[in-house]
Amino acid sequence: MILHEKYKQVRQATIDFCSHLEIEDYSIQVVQFASPAKWHLAHTTWFFETFILKNYVENYTEYNANFNYLFNSYYNNAGDRILQNNRGNMSRPSIDKIFEYRAYVDTKMFEFLKDVSEQKIIDLVTLGLNHEQQHQELLVTDVKYMLGHNPIFPEFHEAFHLVNDFNTYNSSVKIKAGNYNIGHQGPGFCYDNELGVHKVYVADFEINNHLTTNGEFIAFMESGGYSDFNLWLDEGWSWVNSNNISAPMYWHIIDGEWHYYTLSGLQKVDKNAILTHVNYYEANAYAEWKGMRLPSEFEWEIAANQLDWGRRWEWTNSAYLPYPNFIKENGAVGEYNGKFMSNKMVLRGASVATSKNHSRPTYRNFFNPVERWQYTGIRLAK
Incomplete structure (x- = not known):
C-alpha cells in the first residue's frame, strides 16, 4: 500500500472509533493510566507534527505552540509536558479544536508525503502509524475502563462486545x-x-x-x-x-x-x-x-x-x-x-x-x- 494511503487509512480508523463517543466522553480520565480520548486524538497528531513536519518541512508553522506541552507523553527529548494524571483536567482546548488540529496536520502530511523518498523519513512515518495503532488499542481499553466504571454500565456500541470469542482447539x-x-x-x-x-x-x-x-x-x-x-x-x-x-x-x-x-x-x-x-x-x-x-x-x-x-x-x-x-x-x-x-x-x-x-x-x-x-x-x- 502506498504510504499516503496507509496514512489516511490509519488516521481514519481512529476517527471511526471515536464517532461512537458522546461529547462528554472525550475529556474524562478515570485513573492515571487511562488517558482521555481527546488526549489520544491529539497526542497521535502531535507525533507527526513534532517528529516529521517540524523537522522536515521548511518554514513549517505549528498549529499551536502550547500543544507540545499538552500532548507530549513521555519524550524528555521533546521538551516539558504535563503530568500524566493531569490529562483529564483539560476542558480546553475543546474537542472541536482537537479535530481541527488533526485536520491541519493531516493536510500538511498529505502534501509532504507526495514527494517523500528518503528511507529514513519513510521509516519514521511508518513508526508514527504503528504508534497510532497502539493508541487505537489504548482508546478501546481506556474507553472501556471509563464506561465500565460508570454505575449504569452504558453501552458504547452493540458491535463492540469483544469478549464473546471461543477457542478453536483443545490440544x-x-x-x-x-x-x-x-x-x-x-x-x-x-x-x-x-x-x-x-x-x-x-x-x-x-x-x-x-x-x-x-x-x-x-x-x-x-x-x-x-x-x-x-x-x-x-x-x-x-x-x-x-x-x-x-x-x-x-x-x-x-x-x-x-x-x-x-x-x-x-x-x-x-x-x-x-x-x-x-x-x-x-x-x-x-x-x-x-x-x-x-x-x-x-x-x-x-x-x-x-x-x-x-x-x-x-x-x-x-x-x-x-x-x-x-x-x-x-x-x-x-x-x-x-x-x-x-x-x-x-x-x-x-x-x-x-x-x-x-x-x-x-x-x-x-x-x-x-x-x-x-x-x-x-x-x-x-
Whole structure:
C-alpha cells in the first residue's frame, strides 16, 4: 500500500472509533493510566507534527505552540509536558479544536508525503502509524475502563462486545529441546525491541493451543484461588489483599450469577468464552493452581506458528529486557521502548482490540504485572 494511503487509512480508523463517543466522553480520565480520548486524538497528531513536519518541512508553522506541552507523553527529548494524571483536567482546548488540529496536520502530511523518498523519513512515518495503532488499542481499553466504571454500565456500541470469542482447539503442542532463533527477521515493520536476532536454548516443553476460558477460571475462583496464599507470588498476594480482589476486572455478581461489562453493555459471563482482563499475578496463580506454568516469551515465539493466537495478549513469565545487541537510537525515538525495560513483564500475541495488520509473532508487548485493563489472557505450558 502506498504510504499516503496507509496514512489516511490509519488516521481514519481512529476517527471511526471515536464517532461512537458522546461529547462528554472525550475529556474524562478515570485513573492515571487511562488517558482521555481527546488526549489520544491529539497526542497521535502531535507525533507527526513534532517528529516529521517540524523537522522536515521548511518554514513549517505549528498549529499551536502550547500543544507540545499538552500532548507530549513521555519524550524528555521533546521538551516539558504535563503530568500524566493531569490529562483529564483539560476542558480546553475543546474537542472541536482537537479535530481541527488533526485536520491541519493531516493536510500538511498529505502534501509532504507526495514527494517523500528518503528511507529514513519513510521509516519514521511508518513508526508514527504503528504508534497510532497502539493508541487505537489504548482508546478501546481506556474507553472501556471509563464506561465500565460508570454505575449504569452504558453501552458504547452493540458491535463492540469483544469478549464473546471461543477457542478453536483443545490440544497442546510439544516442542523438542534445541537452539532456536529469536527476533524479527526479514522485511516488514518491527519495533527496535524485536531486533537483535539471537539463539536461545529451550528444554522440551509442551504448550496449550488454547487459552483459559471463563469457566475454567471460575473453577479456580470457586476452589478458593483468590484466598490461598500458597498460589500467589508475594507481590501478587499483597495486591489481592490490598485491593480486595476476588474476580477478573469488570466481573460482578448480580442475582447470584456472574456478569461482566463489555463495550456492548453488561452481559452474563459465558463460561465457554475466553477469559480476559486478568493481570500477571492472577495468570501466575492460576497456572500454579493447575500445576502448570506460563510460557517464556521465547517458548511462545518458537511455538507461535503452531498456535491459535491473536485474541488475547498472553502473559509470559519473561521480564521485559533488551535482546543481545539491542541498540537504542539517539534522541526522542530512542525513548520509545528502551527506557521501559524495567519492572515489566512481556505479553505476546495480540488481542481483539488490536488494530488490523498490527501483530506478528515477534511483537513484544509489555505492561506492569499489576495491570489488567488490557485484553489479557492465559495460555499454559509445562
